[in-house]
Amino acid sequence: MSLFTHYDHTSLPLGADGTPIEFYQNLRDEAFENKTPIGWSEELGGFWVVAGREEAQTIYRDVENFSSRQSSFPLYETATKQRLMLAEIDPPDHQRYRSLAQSAFSPQNVRTLKQQMHHVVDQLFDSVEGAPTIDVRASLGTRLPAAVTALMLGVPAEDGSIYRSWVDAMADSHLHPEESEKILSGMKPYFDKLIADKRRNPDGQIMSDLVHARLDGDALSDRELLDFFSILLIGGLDNTALLLANIVWHLANDDRLRERLAAERDLIPSSIEEFLRFYSPGKPARVVQRRVEVGGVTMLPGQILHFALPIINRDPREFENPDQFIADRFPNRHLALGSGIHRCLGMHLLRLELSVALEALLDRIPAFRVHPNKRVEWSCGHVEGITGLSIVVEQSEAASYA
Numbered sequence: 472m473s474l475f476t477h478y479d480h481t482s483l484p485l486g487a488d489g490t491p492i493e494f495y496q497n498l499r500d501e502a503f504e505n506k507t508p509i510g511w512s513e514e515l516g517g518f519w520v521v522a523g524r525e526e527a528q529t530i531y532r533d534v535e536n537f538s539s540r541q542s543s544f545p546l547y548e549t550a551t552k553q554r555l556m557l558a559e560i561d562p563p564d565h566q567r568y569r570s571l572a573q574s575a576f577s578p579q580n581v582r583t584l585k586q587q588m589h590h591v592v593d594q595l596f597d598s599v600e601g602a603p604t605i606d607v608r609a610s611l612g613t614r615l616p617a618a619v620t621a622l623m624l625g626v627p628a629e630d631g632s633i634y635r636s637w638v639d640a641m642a643d644s645h646l647h648p649e650e651s652e653k654i655l656s657g658m659k660p661y662f663d664k665l666i667a668d669k670r671r672n673p674d675g676q677i678m679s680d681l682v683h684a685r686l687d688g689d690a691l692s693d694r695e696l697l698d699f700f701s702i703l704l705i706g707g708l709d710n711t712a713l714l715l716a717n718i719v720w721h722l723a724n725d726d727r728l729r730e731r732l733a734a735e736r737d738l739i740p741s742s743i744e745e746f747l748r749f750y751s752p753g754k755p756a757r758v759v760q761r762r763v764e765v766g767g768v769t770m771l772p773g774q775i776l777h778f779a780l781p782i783i784n785r786d787p788r789e790f791e792n793p794d795q796f797i798a799d800r801f802p803n804r805h806l807a808l809g810s811g812i813h814r815c816l817g818m819h820l821l822r823l824e825l826s827v828a829l830e831a832l833l834d835r836i837p838a839f840r841v842h843p844n845k846r847v848e849w850s851c852g853h854v855e856g857i858t859g860l861s862i863v864v865e866q867s868e869a870a871s872y873a
């Protein structure tokens with residue numbers, strides 16, 4: 472039986488290393504040996520699984536035949552019960568909304584946050600200074616993206632755990648609808664206060680800009696503003712936290728790479744692209760609009776397709792030695808940040824954030840390994856990656872780097 476048949480991204484088989492990487496490699500090998508870059512899964516009501524890079528690119532570009540109205544699968548629930556802002560909006564509205572947020576996320580604008588990011592990262596590393604073991608998720612993985620997202624949005628960083636609970640509730644609503652609804656009911660009153668404050672005191676950050684923006688001459692409604700707030704929290708918190716933990720896990724298992732990056736800092740940008748390719752935390756979906764043929768299969772209106780990005784980004788037709796981590800891989804045309812009109816809005820932000828974090832990690836904790844007595848926990852779903860990781864700091868080696 473094909474491995475596609477029971478593919479379920481919300482519950483993947485984990486290998487001895489605690490990750491689904493071996494499963495992805497097996498599915499990838501099956502797909503390309505049998506020349507089936509797209510397969511059908513019987514799980515979750517049935518859906519297409521896209522494994523080939525070329526096919527994924529074709530679908531991303533074809534916004535006529537493939538709608539984003541279900542780019543999250545299963546669907547996220549939002550406090551307004553609307554589809555996700557930007558991510559689940561099709562043209563022409565998508566472009567109108569995106570143009571309001573685009574310049575805040577430009578490389579130039581994002582660079583203005585660099586000093587503050589260094590400061591946040593330094594504080595986080597100060598808080599674990601001298602500790603023999605570190606819980607990566609708790610001390611860095613969730614706190615850094617929450618702090619950076621708060622800076623970007625112009626919202627209080629100390630409320631990071633509240634934002635986290637909303638993002639989890641939006642993502643898990645298909646599992647616990649009542650509980651999620653209860654948690655999300657707290658979002659509107661919080662948000663109303665925030666918006667009232669931004670109306671009175673513009674601060675030049677994205678939420679304030681959106682409050683004062685005009686779309687065809689009109690201000691955005693409170694519902695639209697809350698939808699923006701929701702997608703920016705989802706985008707800012709989830710993927711980056713998971714990828715950050717994966718990077719630490721990877722480096723804990725690969726001393727040579729860690730030492731190489733410490734010595735050759737100019738490899739950091741290309742290695743971040745390679746980490747994105749290797750672990751690809753996000754997995755968007757589309758809905759078929761019309762009968763269409765792609766990758767040797769016929770898709771019918773209403774069917775859902777899912778981009779299996781960790782497999783797409785190991786397509787041997789595109790990537791030489793796809794299972795090898797190559798810090799200076801070039802070209803590296805991965806699709807971990809999507810492609811086309813819905814390409815990740817936060818791509819410059821996350822690149823800067825990850826490079827500031829990686830620099831600091833190499834400086835502050837030069838040698839470490841995975842804690843031998845603590846399990847690595849991998850979380851599956853709309854986004855995936857390591858949610859539980861402890862490392863042991865190797866003090867003697869650390870001293871020799873100092």
Ligand code: HEM
Nearest residue numbers: 542557558706707710711753755807808809813815816817
């Ligand atoms: C490692 C970190 C990240 C990864 C892997 C990632 C991945 C992605 C992917 C694959 C998409 C395309 C979705 C689709 O095609 O349907 C996307 C869209 C998006 N991302 Fe990210 N993302 C990351 C971080 C961020 C950050 C930090 C933000 C900023 C707050 C952000 C905001 C968004 C938004 C708003 C969209 C929707 C764009 C649109 O539909 O026009 N992301 N991201």
